[in-house]
Amino acid sequence: MGPATKKTSTPESKANLILAAVRQIPRGKVSSYGQIAAVAGLPRCARLVGTVLRTHPNTRGLPWHRVINSSGRISFPLGSDAYARQRKLLEREGVDFIGQRINMKRFSWPPGNDLDEHLWFMP
DNA sequence: ACAATGACGCCTC
DNA sequence: AGAGGCGCCATTG
Numbered sequence: 134m135g136p137a138t139k140k141t142s143t144p145e146s147k148a149n150l151i152l153a154a155v156r157q158i159p160r161g162k163v164s165s166y167g168q169i170a171a172v173a174g175l176p177r178c179a180r181l182v183g184t185v186l187r188t189h190p191n192t193r194g195l196p197w198h199r200v201i202n203s204s205g206r207i208s209f210p211l212g213s214d215a216y217a218r219q220r221k222l223l224e225r226e227g228v229d230f231i232g233q234r235i236n237m238k239r240f241s242w243p244p245g246n247d248l249d250e251h252l253w254f255m256p
Numbered sequence: 257a258c259a260a261t262g263a264c265g266c267c268t269c
Numbered sequence: 270a271g272a273g274g275c276g277c278c279a280t281t282g
Contacts, residue, residue, distance in 0.1 A: 144279065166264050177277055183263040184279055200263075208263045215263080261281075268274085 147175060148185045155186075158199040161227045162242035163235055165203040172243070183208070198222040199242075205235045 154173040158164050164172075167179035175181065186197050198219045202208045209215040211233060224230065228240050 147279085167266095170264090175278095177265090178279085179264040179277080180262070181264090181278055181280095185263095187263055188280070197263085202263080203265060219263090259282090262279095264277085266274105266276090269272090 147173075147178075147181065148189065150174060151178075151182050151185045152189070152195065155182075155195060155197060155200060158196055158242050160196075161240070163199045163201050163223065163228060163237075163240050164242050166200060166208075167203055168241070168243070169200055179203075201235060205237045206233055 150173040151169060154169045155164075157172065158169075165179070166182040169182045170176060170178040173182075182200065186192065186200065189195075207216055207219050209219060220230065223235075228235060
């Protein structure tokens with residue numbers, strides 16, 4: 134390492150933290166951009182999560198589709214190919230949509246300590 | 257270096 | 270509930 138290597142938090146390292154957090158989302162669950170930022174140890178960086186997913190070249194093998202916005206919706210324009218693609222992937226692994234929304238009580242990760250997740254019976 | 261742009265989120269109407 | 274305004278932070282032009 135050269136003398137000019139004193140930076141500890143490069144954009145690159147942040148991206149890695151974010152990607153690692155995304156990889157933790159279990160199959161059949163979803164997480165919001167803000168939640169992922171928090172898990173990555175980067176609070177207030179929700180926007181950055183979106184930027185990383187958008188700009189990162191190799192998203193292959195990464196469960197990017199499990200990241201949605203805090204309102205429980207897919208963050209692509211309704212009707213776009215990207216929207217359809219993400220929705221398909223989610224439904225394929227058992228995530229239910231009510232209209233265009235996902236019930237966060239049931240599918241969000243990490244799970245809250247709330248008991249609501251255990252009594253989702255039938256909406 | 258500066259301004260615009262986004263796969264965001266929260267608060268206020 | 271839905272829309273608009275503003276703060277946030279890295280990327281782009």
